[in-house]
Amino acid sequence: MLVLDRLAKVYPNGVHALERFSAEIKQGEIIAIIGGSGCGKSTLLRAIAGLDRATRGTVTLDDIVITGPHAKIGIIFQEPRLLPWLSVADNIGFGLSDAPSRVRRDKGAAALARVGLADKAKAWPRELSGGQAQRVAIARALVPQPEVLLLDEPFSALDAFTRRDLQDHLLDLWADTRPTLVLVTHDVDEAVVLADRVLVMRPRPGRLFDEITINLARPRDRHSAAFDNFKRRVMTALDRSLDRNVPDREGKSMSGEAMWW
């Protein structure tokens, strides 16, 4: 269980990026966080990853308070961020540096085969296409078998076909060990395809606005009426989140603050 308790982040320049964000995420659940720009969704993800400390509030994973990068939490960024001086195989092995080299090689080769790039083991990262590089990044993050995998708009830099391909592939990989996935996205389609729950955030200051449970069986048909229905609900919530006069979840009107801003 991943517990976010009243997380808040104030940047040194006084910007309130995140305010009182709380959520409980069950092991193996897939959460999509969606919201307009400046709603603090990346800030939130970085706080969970332990890359940035929250100003207030705590992140707890199975009763361990997260204060820095943790072995059980992996992260995938918008860019693949492969190390250009390591071969594809060595990039995947990077997350296993503590393991003996034979274990690293075997696990790395298995992970590479799992993402369908076994023939690219000796290639340099620069020789990969955008989609291939992101597959390698996913494999690198999954190889240490994290309990929680954070994804910060992982497919937003890819073309539409590759994006769909990788979304389906991500679900495939998730089914292997069922880690908790927390995905930040601004793509409604992506959120509804992947998530068990969609958390909609509102900007300035970033806070939780709405929560939509997607109880559709997987694999989900992107063309079904039910799918469209959920997409519409998320879209409506997103529209409302950007309207400052709508009260948020705690029932307090934001209009006063909106005027102050």
Added chain:
Amino acid sequence: MAMTVELPIRENADVTASSAPSGRLPRWARPALGLLLPLGLALAWEIIVALGLSNGRLVPPPTKVFATIAELARSGELARHITATLTRVLAGFGFGVIAGTLLGAVSGYWGLARRLLDPTVQALRAIPSIAWVPLFILWLGIFETSKVALIAVGVFFPVYLGVMGAILSVDRKIVEVGRAFRLSGPAMIRRILLPAVLPAYVVALRVGLGLGWMFVVAAEFMGASEGLGYLLVDGQQLGKPAQILAAIVIFAILGKTTDWLIEIASAPLLRWQDAFGRADGAA
């Protein structure tokens, strides 16, 4: 399924893109093309002198220069002068690289040290290094120490700047990957920072070495009884232009060879780089 469609196209594009800048020339023809101009000029001058159109006294023809080199080599003089110069360059280069790397690394890695150290180093850098010569002679004497010190000063600055700049420009996003995988400080340096700064470091070493060769001439001008710089001064004082040109040719050969050695030594470590116009780039 989309991937299988677009992939081959992309790879083909890579191949053509990386082989295009090298043109259609076969591998051996490229250095040959570069030699065409100097060899042509040398040959032309040789013919002009041979035909008596010029006496070649101030600008001796290539055959005379090479005869001088052969003569120096036979008498053992050449080996003595080359050894002296090479020793000075290597010693000065060594000290300069060590100091430049250490201080550059400290300044690049640690902000406080940079604010403390860098303004002074930058101020010292503004002084033309030759200006130190009188002081070095007073402090260190007229023999080897002052020469090596001058070369070391020349090598120090590009290496210092190169290392510091390279560390400062390491991609924060790549460093974050190291943090996400919980690398310790030393592991972060060894596995992220060192490989990331290596390309710029090699460039800094090559620039430093070039300056080292420049400064060895200045150092040998300030009074030496052996070395290629001594051959230059001696050739001027005794009116032997062939000897001057011989020394210059040997400087060129040594400078190019040592630079090439750095390039060869670093090549296996830099194979991952996306170099423009590299023929084996797509392999």
